[in-house]
Amino acid sequence: MHELTSAGLKVPDDISVTGFNDLDVLPGLDLSLTSVHVPFEDVGRTATQLALHSVQDHVNLPVTVRVRTTTPKAAATRLV
16 A cells, blocks of 8 residues: 555545455555455355265355545445
């Protein structure tokens, strides 16, 4: 983020920034990071069940995008 602002770019006006693992804190900045949230507890529970039951099925677990201040509101509407 510091490199972007040093280059004269404004977040989210000029560029959007998105993270992973639902980290929303950007030290030293007044921005909240848009991030993909993965329900790791559900992933672990499902993996354990699959291992214990030797299930060969394919499993899809939902993830969500938590739009915060590092992406413009217009980008959030395109995610839906």
